[in-house]
Amino acid sequence: MISRLVASTLFAACVSSVTVACSSSDPAPSGSSGPGGGPTACESDTRKDVYVAGLSRAATDVTVKLVDAKPAPLVKGSNELMVQVLDAGGKPVDGATLTFTPFMPDHGHGSSAKPEITPMGSDGKYQIKNIWLPMAGLWKLTFGVTTPGAAAPQDVSFSFCLDG
Numbered sequence: 001m002i003s004r005l006v007a008s009t010l011f012a013a014c015v016s017s018v019t020v021a022c023s024s025s026d027p028a029p030s031g032s033s034g035p036g037g038g039p040t041a042c043e044s045d046t047r048k049d050v051y052v053a054g055l056s057r058a059a060t061d062v063t064v065k066l067v068d069a070k071p072a073p074l075v076k077g078s079n080e081l082m083v084q085v086l087d088a089g090g091k092p093v094d095g096a097t098l099t100f101t102p103f104m105p106d107h108g109h110g111s112s113a114k115p116e117i118t119p120m121g122s123d124g125k126y127q128i129k130n131i132w133l134p135m136a137g138l139w140k141l142t143f144g145v146t147t148p149g150a151a152a153p154q155d156v157s158f159s160f161c162l163d164g
């Protein structure tokens, strides 16, 4: 009874603020489904991707491959990714400009931390540090990739459900 009240109060605070991340504490007891979009069991979430090294997603002219994650799979809290950007022919692309945006679609908010993106300078690899995912639940991670000479970025997204 009390935990349901706390969970719905936190959820209300969560949806009312777009730019400020929600509490890092998990308001629901593990294993329970929160009311109205609170933390839910990841097993039943059909929108999620299951992390494996080498998982890739393609946009029209570009593919982003997740080479490595620290930790693997990703967790609630602090994470790092190493990705590889490939062109339509599967050739690694160096010199691209990347943005990285974590977002919780069920709560309408992102992360308060700014990811640090470092091109490795070879093999189309880019490192993303300071990926701060403070809540359990589904996170949509979107890469905006502008390849050299391209007029506009292309978005490539992965969705991971994090347990509390």
Ligand SMILES: [Cu+2]
Pocket: 014, 022, 104, 107, 109, 135, 137
């Ligand atoms: Cu949230």
